[in-house]
Amino acid sequence: MTRTRIAGITVGQSPRTDMTDDLKAALSDTLELVQYGALDDLTLADVRQELAPAAGDEVLVSRMRDGSQVTFSGERVVPLVQARVDQAEREGARAVIVLCTGAFPQLRHRVPLVFPQPLLHSVARALAGDDSVAVVVPETSQVEQARARWSASGVQVDVVAASPYAGIGGVTEAARGLAGSGAAFLCLDCMGFSRAMRDAAREASGLDVLLPRTLVARVVSELLG
Known part of the structure; x- marks a missing residue:
């Protein structure tokens, strides 16, 4: 059976192994989940230096690949999330889920983009x-x-x-x-x-x-x- 590819974009690092089993159990077996991470190309030191929340920023909390918790600016991570949306669409995703309950501005997209x-x-x-x-x-x-x-x-x-x-x-x-x-x-x-x-x-x-x-x-x- 050919499955429909959907993207899960974490605002932290992928893969979100802590989340995968729960997501797959709730998804239709006709769907294939492929994960992307906004922070995949950054180290923890990079995040702390480049994405630290400024006064008035929304604070987001996520997970690094090693399981550690990381806190950063919701505003400053938006361009990194947009880059992963673009990548997921290029690679054939039929829908994109942003795996974060924070508030986001409207992002550029061609397939359904789901914010929790x-x-x-x-x-x-x-x-x-x-x-x-x-x-x-x-x-x-x-x-x-x-x-x-x-x-x-x-x-x-x-x-x-x-x-x-x-x-x-x-x-x-x-x-x-x-x-x-x-x-x-x-x-x-x-x-x-x-x-x-x-x-x-x-x-x-x-x-x-x-x-x-x-x-x-x-x-x-x-x-x-």
Whole structure:
């Protein structure tokens, strides 16, 4: 069977071996996932020197190839993401998923270009109605920007931080702190959060959980699969 090629572009380095199994499990078996990384040509020292967030920049958190966490400017990484979109299209991708829940400007593209943030926010807004939603982001430096982004999307949120790159324990602890919060459900607001973390967060918080990596994969499967 000939499978349809789709690209997954991480804002960190590829391959995202921590993400691959979850994505493939949620994607139609008619789709072939090929990964690209915005930071593939950079060292950790390069990222810290060239992409450090300036005052007012959106802060993004991702993963280097060796598994280490890296923090950088959302604005400064955009040209590198655009270069990978261009490359993926040249190499035959029929759709491109940006594997990050951050906010991005409109990028140049010829095939469907899928950003998780608007999908996640739209689904959460539709499900929550007038109720609040609990949100977990990777870094405390992202709490206020996440609150502002979600509010702009019309969703009342309670935001806490726990990094998916520091293990499942921190995610479980953060979720446990949301038990009894009265939130309609919980959103794990980073593509780094795994299905195992979703399950642990659900058990610890007593809340239903939206996971962006599987949500996006299922939407793309509906479109192309």
